[in-house]
Amino acid sequence: MWKNIDIAVEKTTKLKDKPEADKLGFGRHFTDHMFLMDWNRELGWHQARICPYQPFHMDPAATVLHYGQAIFEGLKAYRGDNGQIYLFRPEDNLERMNRGAVRMSMPRFSVDLVLKGLKALVYLDRDWIPAVNGASLYLRPTMIGVDPYLGLKPADTYTFYIIMSPVGSYYSGGFSPTKIYVCRDYVRAVKGGVGEVKTAGNYAASLLAYDMANKAGYTQVLWLDACERKYVEEVGTSNIFFVLDDTVVTPPLGGSILGGITRDSVINLAQNWGMTVQERPITIDEVLAASRDGRLKEAFATGTAAVISPVGELFCDETSYPINGGAAGPLAERLFAELQAIQYGRGEDPFNWRMRVG
Numbered sequence: 001m002w003k004n005i006d007i008a009v010e011k012t013t014k015l016k017d018k019p020e021a022d023k024l025g026f027g028r029h030f031t032d033h034m035f036l037m038d039w040n041r042e043l044g045w046h047q048a049r050i051c052p053y054q055p056f057h058m059d060p061a062a063t064v065l066h067y068g069q070a071i072f073e074g075l076k077a078y079r080g081d082n083g084q085i086y087l088f089r090p091e092d093n094l095e096r097m098n099r100g101a102v103r104m105s106m107p108r109f110s111v112d113l114v115l116k117g118l119k120a121l122v123y124l125d126r127d128w129i130p131a132v133n134g135a136s137l138y139l140r141p142t143m144i145g146v147d148p149y150l151g152l153k154p155a156d157t158y159t160f161y162i163i164m165s166p167v168g169s170y171y172s173g174g175f176s177p178t179k180i181y182v183c184r185d186y187v188r189a190v191k192g193g194v195g196e197v198k199t200a201g202n203y204a205a206s207l208l209a210y211d212m213a214n215k216a217g218y219t220q221v222l223w224l225d226a227c228e229r230k231y232v233e234e235v236g237t238s239n240i241f242f243v244l245d246d247t248v249v250t251p252p253l254g255g256s257i258l259g260g261i262t263r264d265s266v267i268n269l270a271q272n273w274g275m276t277v278q279e280r281p282i283t284i285d286e287v288l289a290a291s292r293d294g295r296l297k298e299a300f301a302t303g304t305a306a307v308i309s310p311v312g313e314l315f316c317d318e319t320s321y322p323i324n325g326g327a328a329g330p331l332a333e334r335l336f337a338e339l340q341a342i343q344y345g346r347g348e349d350p351f352n353w354r355m356r357v358g
């Protein structure tokens, strides 16, 4: 499928040295090749190509550098036990990116073409996919406006590219819970804004709160809604779930929350296991009251990077609320095991989420 495609391939003449599999970290190393294509008003998307990984030449007036027309995605390629290569729901990432393009006045692209390019790129650089359990190859499709023009308007030229980075297991030290800081001072997104889009500015705007949480000894921020600062929205760059008694609760996608593919997968799996899942507004007060009453059994965050990240403690208004005695809960453990089994090709794939590349 990745053969005989209308995407020009220029291979590098010098392969890079690969980092050691146990020292990968996240997003520090990049593979030998990248995918690129260009857009202008006359030709639309054109010149789809794979070429050696290299820096861009960019005009200092490029619109992305001033007004932030930038959207991106994050997904992974996984190496199965017998060397097979899998992607997880890649079309969902690309369709989400296209929805983001519309919101950011950027051009849409053909999901089929980009998926072809993405698979060809993964296959070409397949030796970079770590064969270590929990490790993977992180893929970063990105689109930016590149006109040299300082007037504020949608750009007339865009670059789309995909770079890839081998990443280590998120849980090399075990499936350990995080400590979360409930942020009252800053907000991430408002309905009607761009919170549901993976656009660069959202992340720049989150860094100060993240710093504050870090200084207080917490790894991530729990965001509340921007209007009333009352409803739970997300945790860092992940969606959030609570288990209240036997019910799984997660905030609804109302425009200010990023619709995670892991979030959707978790909802489907839990429902398939016969659990009650509610997508409904939930206040931080309800969560903290449930913690005091012993009804808050578990909390966990979901996202491509960590898959499932159990929350062991919430810190809100100078008070600490331990969850499940600070340990990972049974549902978080089960979801993590099940999603990994699907992603690494070790288990059944009842929802057809897995896509084989090679």
Ligand SMILES: *Cc1c(COP(=O)(O)O)cnc(C)c1O
Pocket (backbone or CB within 6 Å): 074, 198, 234, 236, 237, 238, 239, 258, 259, 260, 261, 262, 263, 302, 303, 304, 305
């Ligand atoms: C990427 C992201 C998520 C998680 O989405 P996945 O598709 O599950 O990786 C959640 N929240 C924010 C703000 C994100 O950027």
